[in-house]
Amino acid sequence: MIAADYLKRIAAWSRELNERELEIARAGIVEKSYRADEFIFMRGDRFDYWTGVVTGLARMGIVSRGGKATSFAGLTSGAWFGEGSVLKKEPRRYDVVALRDTRLAMMDRNTFFWLFENSVGFNRFLVGQLNERLGQFIGLLEYGRTLDATARLARSIASLFNPILYPDLTMHLEITQEEIGALSGISRQNANQCLKRLEKQGLLRLEYGGVTIVDLERLRHYGE
DNA sequence: ACATTAAATTCGA
DNA sequence: TCGAATTTAATGT
Numbered sequence: 001m002i003a004a005d006y007l008k009r010i011a012a013w014s015r016e017l018n019e020r021e022l023e024i025a026r027a028g029i030v031e032k033s034y035r036a037d038e039f040i041f042m043r044g045d046r047f048d049y050w051t052g053v054v055t056g057l058a059r060m061g062i063v064s065r066g067g068k069a070t071s072f073a074g075l076t077s078g079a080w081f082g083e084g085s086v087l088k089k090e091p092r093r094y095d096v097v098a099l100r101d102t103r104l105a106m107m108d109r110n111t112f113f114w115l116f117e118n119s120v121g122f123n124r125f126l127v128g129q130l131n132e133r134l135g136q137f138i139g140l141l142e143y144g145r146t147l148d149a150t151a152r153l154a155r156s157i158a159s160l161f162n163p164i165l166y167p168d169l170t171m172h173l174e175i176t177q178e179e180i181g182a183l184s185g186i187s188r189q190n191a192n193q194c195l196k197r198l199e200k201q202g203l204l205r206l207e208y209g210g211v212t213i214v215d216l217e218r219l220r221h222y223g224e
Numbered sequence: 225a226c227a228t229t230a231a232a233t234t235c236g237a
Numbered sequence: 238t239c240g241a242a243t244t245t246a247a248t249g250t
């Protein structure tokens with residue numbers, strides 16, 4: 001079983017729980033590792049786990065028969081996802097792929113429902129999370145059509161800094177340009193061009209193997 | 225696709 | 238255990 005202080009470190013919601021709830025949560029979570037490019041879930045799967053990213057990076061999206069990927073969201077450490085499929089007891093409607101070696105924490109369905117029915121703190125967190133995700137998906141509606149590559153990339157990055165979905169406070173992100181490209185649905189070379197444009201405009205700073213966000217608000221509304 | 229540069233790893237003392 | 242040398246990974250054009 002995972003340690004209580006460890007759980008508090010990897011899951012923001014666990015800090016809202018009382019002692020008893022925390023014990024139940026700990027007992028219902030297992031960890032699992034995935035290699036880069038490995039599928040974590042496939043559309044249609046029926047594994048009912050509520051899942052958190054401990055370390056690594058994954059992409060939530062769908063891949064069409066042609067093999068081209070549309071991504072809904074990037075998942076960095078601290079992100080928890082899959083509550084929709086667990087709550088509605090439905091097959092998953094999207095794929096999740098690890099973009100690099102990734103460690104996940106997975107909570108089984110029974111534990112999830114116990115917390116759902118018994119813990120006020122847990123529900124408070126869930127409502128906030130669902131609301132944020134709704135906002136993110138609404139933002140996606142204009143995403144594909146209206147926005148050019150630079151704007152799409154800007155928003156992909158900005159969405160990784162949603163403080164509710166990704167409680168990490170630091171404005172620095174360890175992510176390669178290739179990974180940013182994979183998240184935004186553009187080539188690495190194009191991603192490089194877009195990133196440099198954003199850097200020139202003072203929205204972010206490029207470093208080797210990572211970026212630092214300078215102006216999150218402008219990044220979030222880029223191209224409006 | 226290729227050239228450059230940063231980082232990680234290996235190796236010898 | 239330190240640092241130089243080599244290999245691997247990321248970036249820029």
